[in-house]
Amino acid sequence: MSWTTPAIADVDYHIDINQPAHHLAQVSVSFPQTDLKVLTVNLPVWRMGRYQVLPIADGIRLFNATDSKGQSLPWKRTASGEWQIALIKPTAVKVTYQLHANELGDRLRHIDNSHAFLDGSGVFMYSPAFSQQPVTVNMAVPKGWQSYSGMDKGSTSHSFKAPNYDVLVDSPIETGINxxxxxxxxxxxxxxxxxxxxxxxxxxxxxxxxxxxxxxxxxxxxxxxxxxxxxxxxxxxxxxxxxxxxxxxxxxxxxxxxxxxxxxxxxxxASHEFIHSWNVKSYRPQGLVPYDYQSENMTDLLWMVEGSTSYFQNQLLLRAGVMTAKEFFDDLSKRIVLNQHNPGREIQSVAEASLGQWSSTWGDYAVNHSVNIYSEGYLASMALDFSLLSDTQLEHSYRDVHKALYQQYKVPMGYKVADVQSILKTLSGKDYQPWWQEFVNQPFSLPFDELLAHAGLITTYSKAPKTVIDAGMTLSELHGDLTIANVLKHGPAWNAGIAAGDEIVAVNGLKVTADGFTKRLNDFNVGDKIKLSLFSDDRLKEVSLQLTEQPKGELSIEAVAEVSDAQKAFYQAWLGVDWPFDDKGDWIKSTD
The missing domain is CATH 1.10.390.10 (Neutral Protease Domain 2)
Structure with missing residues (x-):
């Protein structure tokens, strides 16, 4: 509620990095004079690129608000990332707070004696009333530090300016010894x-x-x-x-x-993040436009945001000559193996995974019942690319879809599923709703050899794979002990009733250590039943587990025995580079 519309003026930020050894800084935000009776101030609850709600405001202490005369204003906290300041009369407002910045792994904020990395979502509060006003940031940093950002430089070497908060929050600052x-x-x-x-x-x-x-x-x-x-x-x-x-x-x-x-x-x-300058920063699904910094931004198209970016990243490296064709296909081979060993691909679609990303923790349950928007989104993008190439006789590829999205749906517009399907129909003359239903809206399994054959390729094991004893579970790398991290669905451990979190203590009555468990299993044969002693919820239990085998070898992608000109043409249209094999089927260029 207000008496009049807020004035047009800059929002000024100042950050004083005064205790870097303790990861502390003092932040102040000066808002222009306003006639609002209540000024709402927020700190985002999620950061760019990580689609999960985070406890970002936990790094804030000593919040205070004053008017234009420096007198304290009454305020109350109304949500995890929201403060409301009561105003008796029109006034400018200054908000100050202490910032603790030690979240380097989250790429949110980090201050120490050598630098500060400041992601706006973890550092700078804003008011919705002034979010579209010009912004200035001034920093007081230790002597000898240098400051850089995607924002324009301000009046000093440690100041920056942006047209609005949306640019500030999406333009991190790196300052320090660098x-x-x-x-x-x-x-x-x-x-x-x-x-x-x-x-x-x-x-x-x-x-x-x-x-x-x-x-x-x-x-x-x-x-x-x-x-x-x-x-x-x-x-x-x-x-x-x-x-x-x-x-x-x-x-x-x-x-x-x-x-x-x-x-x-x-x-x-680096290639992945560079591509994001277009895919998600310049054009993005409707659920992400405009960004709502205080809650989840739901969309079933996150697989296109992240998975398609993953799909294009190595193609740019291949075209640029930074990555060889063999390295490109070594990476694709690993993605195929991971997909084939993921039980979740039979359970969850990429559309559902996109909607579930905001609540995803990727624990034991997810391993068996979920897919990843990056890896599975890559494969969905590949399937769409091959379909479009085939349907247009190599005239159009998936690159043309993203080119059209960039041309037609630049932010502040946002695209919907129907818009993507419309672009596909324009390019191919074909209705892609059935394809979408099969590969996006429901779980899918790709016939990799059938797809790759279009480009003259086939999957194979370069060496005959050997088999290893398999118990169907993995140990926790964090604990460094025999605590079970994941149990593969319908594997030996799963069938024996073993669960993640159980701790193995003995095999056939004999104590076993973490570094000796795999060696101990190799003392047995496929089909053998062993007795495992485990602690489960602090209770000792014993189970009988029947061992199976699992192929172990490196899957590779190679040329088919007799490649045709049509297959070479498909390969070139797909990746934009020449056929990489000689007449004997050997790689023309290789880093090996």
Missing amino acids: QHFSFEADDRQYEVVFWGEGNYDTTQILTDLRKISGQASTIWADYPFKRYVYMVHATSGASGATEHLNSTVIQLPRFNFRERQDYLRFIST
């Missing part, structure tokens, strides 16, 4: 900021990021940014990455950059 580099690609400016010591090669990373950044035109016609910032954290253990409006943060343990597999993981992640 290395900074820049390059240009396709008439766009890029910056790379490294924090933390590690075994990364800055020259190689800059070279490959430049190559990736020049590949965007293979999907989209233009760019949603003029400047983009890659923030790289070499950590003591935290990992993960988050996309933002015109920047990204990528974290890896400090010595996990140099080995080829580690580096591919890093550079693939």
Whole structure:
């Protein structure tokens, strides 16, 4: 309720990083004069890129509100991320609070003696009444620190400005002792900021990021940014990455950059987050437009947001020459194996997984009854791509769907399932509702060899797989003991009545240790029954478990015996690169 409309003026933020050793800072927000009788102030309950409600406000203490004369204003907390300030007369309002920032692993906020990483959702409160007003951020940081963000620079080297809160909350700040580099690609400016010591090669990373950044035109016609910032954290253990409006943060343990597999993981992640500048930041499902920072943003299309991004990430690397064809298909082979060993693919659809993402914890129940919007969304995207290529005689691919979404549904618009199906019909002349029902709205299993045969490929084991004894369960890596983490549905442990959380103490009456359990199982044969002694809810129980076998070997993707010109043409239309095998079926280029 108000007397008049709030005035148009800047919202000014100030953050004083005064106790970095204790992860503390002091934040103030100055709101313009308002005639509102109650000014509502919020801190988001979720952050960009992580579709789960989090206890973000737990890092806030010493909240206070004053008027334009510095006099205290009465306030009350009305929700986990909401404070309401009572105003007796028109006045400007200043809100101050202490911030605790030690959530590096969540990529939310982190302050120590060497840097501060500040994701706006975990740091800066806002008022809905002023969320579309211009924003300035000024920081007081220790001497020698350097500050970077996707936001425009302000009046000092430690200040930034944004047109509104939506840009502020989606433009994290990295300030501290760091290395900074820049390059240009396709008439766009890029910056790379490294924090933390590690075994990364800055020259190689800059070279490959430049190559990736020049590949965007293979999907989209233009760019949603003029400047983009890659923030790289070499950590003591935290990992993960988050996309933002015109920047990204990528974290890896400090010595996990140099080995080829580690580096591919890093550079693939960088490609993934870069693609998000279009897919979810520039166009996104209707349920995510506009962002509601105080509650879940429900949509059954998160599999397109994350899974399709995962599907495109290595294609950009392949086209850029950063990843070889063999490395590309090694990654796809692993995805196929994971899919085939996931009981949840028979239970949950990608649409349902998208809606369930906000409450997903991915525990033992999820392993057996769920799918992942990233991995299963990748496979749904692949199935859609192959269908579209076939239906259009290679004239159109799934890339054209995303190009159309970017052209027709830029934020603040949001697209619906019907809009995607309309684009598919325009491209193919075919009604894709039946396809959608089969592969999106219900669980699906892909005939991988049948699909890959279109591109002249087949799955195979390069070496005859050996079999290993299988008990159908995995041990917890967190506990470092014999606590059971997951029990595979309908496997030996499942059938024996063993559950996650049980702790194994003996096999056939003899004590067993965590590092010796697998060796102990290998003393038996397939079909043998063993007696396991376990603690279950602190009670000792004994079960009889019949061992089975499981193939163990590396699945690979190779060329079919006699590839046709049509198959080579499909391959080229699919991935945008030339056929990678010689006449003998060997890889033309390989890192092996």
